[in-house]
Every structure is written in C-alpha cells, then in structure tokens.
Amino acid sequence: MLFLLNDVVLNLETAQLAQPVATGRFKALSMSFVEKLGRELFSEEPLLHRQHPERARRISSLIVLKQPQINAALFVSPARGCDEGLVQVRYAQISFEVMGLLYERQQHGGLTTVEADRQVWRRLAA
16 A cells, blocks of 8 residues: 655555554554654654654554555654644545556656645645
C-alpha cells in the first residue's frame, strides 16, 4: 500500500499491516494518541519522513491501522524541538491515480515538495 507522508511516498507492507498480532497489539490505541505520537516525532525531527524512513513507515502504518481510508498525512513542524502542540496535522484520501503518479515521479527523482503540495496539500498560493 502506498502512503504519502508530507512529500514522500512510502510503500507500506500490506501483509504486515494485516497481521492479527499487529492489529491486536494496536487496537487499544486511539487515533488521537497516534496523532499525538506523530506530533511528538515531528517536533523532534521536522524532516522525519526523510531522515528516519523506518519511523516514518511506523507512524504511517499506525495511521492506516486506525483509519484505513486515510492514505496521506501532512505533519508541519515550525522548528526542531518545538512544542508538539505547534505541529500542524492534516490527513487526506488520495485517489489511486494521483498516488500512482506521485510514486512514479518519486521513483524517477521528480517528486518535489512543491509538486506534492500542488497535487495534494494545496498549501502554496497559486
């Protein structure tokens, strides 16, 4: 399964997500707890999705386990070491076609922050 975290498309192992042990272990976690965890991670390292790909996969997997319809998350931290409450979070459900396009561009080195923003997050002014 493909998951967009900020401006990086991650290929999550769907078999690992579906394991009964994994789903049972994380069933008690709420989505608000998962979001808080993501805020903490991105407050410590605003470029987590680039600097620590395994941590990025784990938080993305937790999001998918709690909300399977979500396949994109944006965590924006104003500075390293900031208060976790300052980290902004957005979620999205991206079509298969757009996700495929983003993944293909990433594979060829053409996926930029601006391109991800234009296609999904639409934060930048036109």
